[in-house]
Amino acid sequence: MPELLPLYLQTVPNYQQVWDAIGPTLTVFELIPEQIYVDAGLGQKKEILQF
Structure with missing residues (x-):
C-alpha cells in the first residue's frame, strides 16, 4: 500500500488523514466487474454498462 499512497493523495481529497489513521492496516484489492x-x-x- 505505501507505494500506492502518492496516487491516492493526488486523486482523493483529504486521503492523508485516512492514511495517518489506518494506513498500515489497509489492504489493496482489485475489482473487475x-x-x-x-x-x-x-x-x-438507468443503464447497464458491460465490460
Missing part, C-alpha cells in the same frame, strides 16, 4: 447497473437519480436514465 463484468457489468454495472447505473442509476443516475430521479428522472434520469
Whole structure:
C-alpha cells in the first residue's frame, strides 16, 4: 500500500488523514466487474454498462 499512497493523495481529497489513521492496516484489492447497473437519480436514465 505505501507505494500506492502518492496516487491516492493526488486523486482523493483529504486521503492523508485516512492514511495517518489506518494506513498500515489497509489492504489493496482489485475489482473487475463484468457489468454495472447505473442509476443516475430521479428522472434520469438507468443503464447497464458491460465490460
